[in-house]
Amino acid sequence: MPALRRPLELGFSIEPRADRYDDHVELARAADAAGYDLLGVQDHPYQRRFLDTWTLLSVLAPQTERIRLFPNVANLPLRPPAILAKAAASLDVISGGRVELGLGAGGFWDAIEAIGGPRRSGGESVDALEEAIEVIRLMWSDERSVSFDGRFYTLSGVKPGPRPAHAIGIWLGAIKPRMLRLTGAKADGWSVSLAYVPPEQVRESSALIDEAAAEAGREQSAIRRLYNVSGVVSEGQGGEGEGTLQGPPSLWVETLAEWATAIGIDTFVFWPEADPRGQLERFATDVAPALREAITHA
Secondary structure, eight states, rough: OOOOOOOOOEEEEEBGGGGGHHHHHHHHHHHHHHOSSSSEOOOOOOOOTTTTHHHHHHHHGOOOSSOOETTTTTTTSSSOOOHHHHHHHHHHHHSSOOBBEEEOOOOOHHHHHHHHHOOOOHHHHHHHHHHHHHHHHTTSOSSOEEEEOOOSSSSEEEEOOOOOOOOOOEEEEEESSHHHHHHHHHHHHHEEETSSSOOHHHHHHHHHHHHHHHTTOOOOGGGGEEEEEEEEOSSSSOOETTEEEEOOOOHHHHHHHHHHHHHHHOEEEEESHHHHHHHHHHHHIIHHHHHHHHHHHH
16 A cells, blocks of 8 residues: 555544534534534434434535535435435535535435335445436536436436536445445545444555556546544543544554555544544644644655
């Protein structure tokens, strides 16, 4: 695995609790002011304690000035791709080109079915996601009208629009081999979490993405590698365990720099496990500058 192949970016994650809207606004403003590149919001429409992700992103966008916003990742079975494309493009126009699109094939099928969505097998969910990428890009195109005849989605002479203000990246939440190969062949990025995929597996998974990209005639560096890292920046020695990272700023800097240079992660999204506002500030002050410096001189 080569060293970092694109500039490092850092993000912050918001858990969209319905009883904490004022906190979400404060966190978004603070992340923007602190220099984070990305603000992610997880998408679980069936979760009764959560606000709708697209509604929350839409109200956070005008509360910020420079940070880019994205669903991490949008629940495709509950968000028809043509409408999702229009929603993303609309918010991109409104925000001045500050929207990206994390996209997932689906999971928690009992909950998805309970709220009216389809139940799909693993193979069907990947097939549907591959079709959705085609549909979304058609809806973002300059064509006067577009059609698509798929197994899961169709377009029949629809007129695309609005066109996004910038080239929105489609970043897939992928773990298994077929999804990883789809990421390499057709997506702009890969979003994966420490809680589910340890660093040693990231190396193997990223190699599958690279292989698929090469087969598709794509540059491997064109595909973002995003790692969602849960944990707490704290005192004491700490360490990595149970899918989290716990410890002082020096541990975070050393560990993330190693993951960046050794396994090619170019984007880290911080998911604090406690005290979101305090952790946001501490990561931005005590970790981010030193991490950027360490990677620059690696």
